[in-house]
Amino acid sequence: MLSDPKAATQSDAPLDVPLETVWSILEAANELGDTNTVDACRRVIDANLRGDAPGQPDLAAIAAFFA
Structure with missing residues (x-):
């Protein structure tokens, strides 16, 4: 059985971007x-305003901006 995707995302080390x-x-x-x-x-900012955790793919896209 597959694990809950939300639980997997929350257990990953978040990319802490101010x-x-x-x-x-x-x-x-x-x-x-x-x-x-x-x-x-925009999705990361919206998630922050809602008090939610941003999605890992969005954080990865932001990190890739510097690559």
Whole structure:
């Protein structure tokens, strides 16, 4: 039986990205026309405003912006 995907996500070590950094990345990605990163940043910001944990794929997309 497969484990609960939400439980697996919560047990992973989260990428701790300060919200100020996410806003900066959002601005830079918007200027560069990187719609995937813009969308990921918006989802992370929205999750933060709701008090939810951001999705790991969105955090990975934000981290990949620096690669």
